[in-house]
Amino acid sequence: MTAIDMNSVMTKSDTVSGTNLFSKISSWLLTTSHHRIGRLMVSVSLLWTVAVVVVGVVLGVERISSSTDLIDPGSTTQLFSIFRVGLIFGSVAPMTLGIALAIVPMQIGSQVLAFARGAAFGAYLWFFGMIIVGVSYIGNGGPGGGDPQMVDLFILGLGLVIAGLLVVSASIATTILTSRRAGMTLIDAPIFVWSSLVTSISLILTLPVMAGALIYVAVDHSYERSTFGATDGINAWIGWALTSPQIFLLAVSTLGVLAQIVGTMVRGRQPLRGGLLIGIGVMSTALIGTVTQSFYSLQLNGNLSDVAKSLLPFLLFNALPMLGVLIVLGLCLLAMKNEKAKPSASFVLAFFGVGMVLTGMLGNVLLRINDLKLSNTVFEEAVLVYVGYGVVLSSLGAIAYFGPRIWGRKMPTMPVIGLGLIGVLGVVFAALPYYIAGFTDQPAGSISGQLGDNSQIWNSVATAGQTIFLVFVVAFVGLVIKSSRSGEIADEAIFETVQANS
Amino acid sequence: MTSVWIMLVKKSRAILGFAAISIVAASCGTNAPQDTWQPKGPNSKIIDDLQRPVFAVAGIIGLIVAVAVIYTLIKYRDRGQPIPEQTHGKPALEITLTIIPALILAVVAVFTFGAIFKLAKTDDTEMIINVTGQQWWWEYDYPTQNEFGITQPIISSGQLVMPVGTKVLLRETSRDVIHSYWIPALNGKRDAVPGRVQTLRLEADAPGIYAGQCTEFCGLSHANMRMEAVALSKADFAKWVANQQAAYVAPAKDSLAQQGEEVFLNQCVRCHQVNGLMRADGTPAIAAPDENVWSGSAPNLTHLMSRNTFAGASFDLLSKQCRDEVWNAPSDVVGTKYLAGVTEECLNQKDLRSWLRNAPAMLPMYANATQLKATGGKYRGMPYLALTEDDISKLVAYLLTLK
Amino acid sequence: MAIIERETEVTATGIDIATPTTTYGVLKRPVAATGWRAWVFTVDHKKLGLMYGATAMFFFIVGGVEALLIRLQLAAPNGKVLNADLYNQMFTMHATTMVFLFVMPMAAGFANYFIPLQIGARDVAFPRINALGFWLLLFGGIFINLSWFLGGAADGGWFMYAPNSGPVFSPTHGIDFWAFGLQIAGVASLTGSINLIVTVLNMRAPGMTLMKMPIFTWMMTVVQFLLLFAVPVITVALFLLSFQRNFGARFFDVAAGADPLLWQHLFWIFGHPEVYILVLPSFGIVSEVLPVFSRKPLFGYPFVVFSGAAIGFVGWGVWAHHMFASGLGPVSVAVFSLTTMAIAVPTGVKIINWTLTMWGGKLVFSTAMKFSIGLIVLFTVGGLSGVTHSVAPSDTQQTDTYYIVAHFHYVLFGGAVLGIFSGFYYWWPKMFGKMLSERLGNWNFWLMVIGMNLTFGPMHILGLQGQPRRMYQWTEARAGEGLFNFAFWNLVASIGSFVLAVGILLFLINVVITARNPTKSPLDPWNSRSLEWMTSNPPKEHNFDVIPTVHHLDEFFHRKYEEDPATHTMRQIATAEEVLAEQERNADKHIHMPSPSYWPIVLAGAVPIITFGMIFSHLIAVVGGVILLFASFGWALEPSTAPESDFENQAAHGTALDKVGH
């Protein structure tokens, strides 16, 4: 199949843009072009990524010594919350959806999105929602916040974010389901399209649950009933959406990216395509089920039936997603054995991204073993960092891979690979120490008090990792901007590679 | 120029007779009481001297136009002549013909200006009378003016009484709508506008009764809102003033009139004031606006019988015969006749009684009693009082004592 | 396309363009060419002009009956025909009807019909607004007269002086109906004036400079400008009055510190220009008729034009001469006295020019000509009595007497009405293709002239003898002595009024007889001079087959005649038929005429519902408001020219084009 219709690269609405600044800006703000909306989302989510990593750096610095006092101790909870919410809803989710918006229609040969304006609307809702969320944090309104108005604002803002992401998801899913070019069956659709479909449908299925929880909390907070724990209950009720395994859902698309890149690299029909699909499907199916998670964990001590009873959900929520990832990863590696395969720069990012996600998932396996007593330690945070940063890595890989098709210029190979490796290093440094620290019982969400053995070392390394990742993200963004302006003109060959998928 | 004007004034009668047959015909209907061409005082004379030549000039111009048109019609009627040259005009001729009327009007304007300012003068006033219009009667009050023997304010209605040869200034205003005061024989009109005080000069050359009529449309009974100006010689006027200032004379004990006074105190005094009238408890009876009447005042009935009319000047208080006697009296005796007032024999019993019986039936005062929502149910003018015939007789007897 | 409202251009920018088949959001356009629909939904200026005329004529009869009742009441002392209340309503409504519902609409009718024809246009600038204006006027007129049946008509006089017009002094709804009705009619005047101004300024035939424009169009243009500035003033006044009466405002309440003279100033600032609004159209008609029947151009055309314009200007500076007795103070009185004299000059110029137009001509005494001559003489009488009013001291004697009544009836009847009748006889063949009977016309003329002189002549005398106006009765006590007293003259006037009525009845009979008479009129019965005669009788829907190019004032005449250089007399070079045939040969191929529309009448119909609701129940006003909104949007959504698909059959649509093809 030919995945990318060249004519759709520049849609008509783009060409309308005039020459002066005002009309340029307005043509972006009022756009209904899918890749512009996608690029807007991706760009803003990159900003959020930077912000979130900065928060991560700050938190890391705070943790190095229990006496360092960069921030007001009262706002620690909120800072941790910002890190989580920002990473999931400010960075990871919109980045994957944004890339899907930009790429999916091109891949299925549609010139436009279904509900193109809806998608724009969703993007703006998310954009404003995140701003409100940010403002409410500043005003002491996050989870556990003290300013009732700001708490309301936080809940509403998060509601807007969810609504926005839902609308965008709906647009992507509908596009995939209805606007494929003639003759392209769903089974023929490129693997990235598939992963996007699964991600978006998964979000459509799970986000409303979070929205419902938010409504409960909001009503509860407004009428001061405390049934749901008022402001402190926010974390309890919506927190599941910000922790593993729910966050693995956002990693589904990373598998698509990887498979897509691998497919290109091997320049031929991807082997075992059905296997890929099964892998993605298994992973997502299990993850959709996580909306039902109450507290589950593996209990090893006790009688057999109790162990068995806890083993089932443990396996369902951990083993199945991991199985899916492993299938995809394994098949991709298998494909690499093809002698025609030629590793590309973006592969590095995507591959390590998936690897990081997998590491996170592994961590989650451990986390959920009761006897290890890892919950409520920094181990939990490390899982989030692994998955979240992994998705970011992978998404950047996707940008490196698809980007040239949008702006027509190549990304330089070596810098991408180099940066990618730095990024991987950053993620590992940022997360791995906490895996270790988790075993030393360093408590999660805390910057003072008893931080556990050698906490200074681990925290220092983690901080360094965060910093490296920050540098990586900023540098990568810079690289993208630079190469999109002055990079080597992409030749047709780039686009031919896409053929490999069919 | 002025001499030409004066000549025109002097010969105006003759010119008019020649110029406007209709106006000659107008003078055939003689002695219309409100004739605007029969000035009886210096102010109306100013107007008359101005308007006669103007009318004459207008008539002459009218005639010229008519003759010119008729001459043209006869001379240039279609007798089969060819279609004439398509001339588009002669500017010089047109300019001339434009300037000529402009010049005529300029002359008229000069004299008009003079008259306007003469008639607006107030600095030569000798006597002041306040005039207040109300639907549908006029109230006259005389501020204290010692030189005329008016040592306390006099209040009256129906007839304006004034001394001859005296420059009287009316200070007009109104209590409700706009009225207009007009005694054609003495001066032109001046509107009585509520909220404003406007002045009008009046001066009569000879004693007599001069008729007038409200000329600003003022509602239902506008046609019945008449006025009469009674010019008395200075001596007669002094007598009139003395009578008006005379103290209230209570009716004799146990007379019909005294019963009438009781009826008056029960009913009439709510609106009508009789200066000096005391209630049974010894307090003065002071009229105040009644809850049933929209407009704030009713005629003051002190010395009612010194007037020849009632209900403003809508009806005669004198019987027709007695009235004619006063009106037709030569100017040297008219004062005496007038000062005689209304005696029992001369009283127009019929009208007065039917007025007391049911005033709204005699004078249209409100169109439809059901539509008084706007006034909060209050009506204008004298209401139907449901007096018995007995009460009416008593009241008439009482009113006759108000000399 | 001869109109400014253009349909949206739908241009093809690519292949495979779908053509829309429905009109958005509205019903199908009414496109009937015959039957009542053709009239009710029309936007054709000629049909609207005729409907204006018919409406005005109807109200002329209504106002005439009111006048006859007034004269019956006053024929003898202590008249008992009407009571005071009815009498007050009668004279109020007589004036209102004659001014607002007869003369103004009649002038609007003539203007609508003949301005586009005289300037060689196919329609007015805003055809639907034109229709709206007519329906507003009709509904406004009906609305005012509805008050007769709903508790009594307005009874404050047409001048409606405050505070007598307040709810306290006139508790019935008559004045509410009056004020709202006149506001409705005012909207009609305003839209009409804007429409005609735009038409005249923008849509003249090529070559027709302003100074080659027919004099009727000129005078009507001046009138439209007067309307444009005068109507808002009265609207403001009426608005204040409505608020005072219906919403408890206190604009004229003296107890609240208001000055009742405010109303008088507002009213007369409108009211005096209104006088010129009433007579200038007739001046225009006369200035058309006299040259035609004198076979000579209008003498001093620029003078007549500029004097008309001058009247238009100076007319604004004389309003207070209606208020000389109000107590303005001597300086104001003197100034307004002077300006009033000044306005007599341009008016006099017109009389002089008309007379000189006839001078040296070849006079044909048709009925139209007779009426015009009658106007010259009788208007002069009114004009001269007007000059006597400018002498302020004299005016304080005569104002509000019958002398004034006589004066303005000579101006308005001798001026406006005679001019209008002149127009009837002159343009009847143009409008209906048939000629009114000249024999009956002769009788009509003489009866009207004699009747009017009998009616209004004696009023001069009555006024000078001191009979005030607006009195429901007069008494013998003030009548004077001798034969020629009030009683005599009142009786003469009353008899005269019936003579006048018979004269007008003769006109109506003439109309009926003419309508039944199958004889068609010749193409150019009067040997006319201006463009409206350069098309068929009655004109085609699109007026002209080809828009003529104008070279002369009196273009049509110059196409028929040329000057013999030797004798300077004119000789015929073409007949009217030949001129028309020439036109038809060169007919334009594509003519777009504006399409009929439902919305003007619906929109106009909503307005009286709203005002009715203002008086009785605000709920009704809401209903009216909804209809108004609905109609506004219907209007806005409707293209001014209907798409092809809206036409029921192609034949109906084809009429205009088919005719051109002949």
Added chain:
Amino acid sequence: MFSTGFKYFLGVTVLSIAALIMSLFVLDQVAIAGVAISMLIVVTALLAGIAVVTRDGQTTTSTPDASNELASQSMWPLVTSIGVVLLALGLVTSSIVFFTGVIVLLAALAEWMIQSWSERASKDKNYNAAARKRVLNPIEFPVLAALGLGVVIYSFSRIMLTVNKTTGATLFIVFGALVLIAGILFAVKPELKRSLVVAICVFGAVGIFTAGVISATSGVREELVAAKAESHELPECGAERSEHFDKEATGTLSLRSSVSATIELLDGKLTAQVVGFNKPQNTVTVRRSTPTSLIFRNLDAKEYRLVAELGTRTLVEPEGATEKNLVCTQLTAQGSEQLLLLDIAKSPKAGTSYSLTVPGVEGQSIELVVP
């Protein structure tokens, strides 16, 4: 036969059923999980059904129309989202913001709907644009014009309320002159570039708006603040003074023309100039039940007020008590004038009289005669 989408959803459904069964066995808190998974089963089963019926929305013969329709640029998604955000903010902050949000949201949705509708009206773009205009312009223009005018007027009013009176007048003249100049410029130079005209208008509007915002934030001028604070009822005829009692007759032409008498205070002497009288009077006739205006003109150096003493009136409480019936003007500075509107219903009782006096000036009074 079975489409991919169907298989996917079917798989999800089956797995969900498995999950449900498992949760029944495994989990302690069955209730919520059970309900949630049941819902998931229902939803995925439904989706599977839809997928099989629509064959995954498969179009085998041609590319679906929807994939070729280029939605044009539109501001309504942005505006709608702003509306939603305002609405949400309004829930937290104030109802004004909330209702603004509701209005913006509704308006934007309406516009959005009409725009979407019009773009599907036909395949002809220009025609669609025209259709949209026909439907919306009649609503948009009036609303936008009203809004625009409202903003300009409101801003201007803020400016006028902020600057002092003299500056206000100057500003008014300047604004008027600018508008006039701009108007003349546009009129005599019709060939002027459109963008220039727009720029001038926008500049003007933005300027006024900005100035308005600045003025609104800096508050109204002091006198108005003071004026707002004080009572505008006719004050008791005591010693207090109202700074901003805006009833000076000095500039009121119509009142001056309808005045009945002018009461003048000069060198401690009170005299009345009565219309019609040539000499100063010491009595003024006020006719019963007739609104009568008097002007008080103070020519003395101190501030005085004119008081009309109109007998006594009975008080409701305490019953039977009376007090002086007074009507008065404001304190009047030297050289200025004030109006007194009297409407007296009743003549004074015999032996008493009504009078005009000036507190602080002894022995001077003018009798009010009410005949």
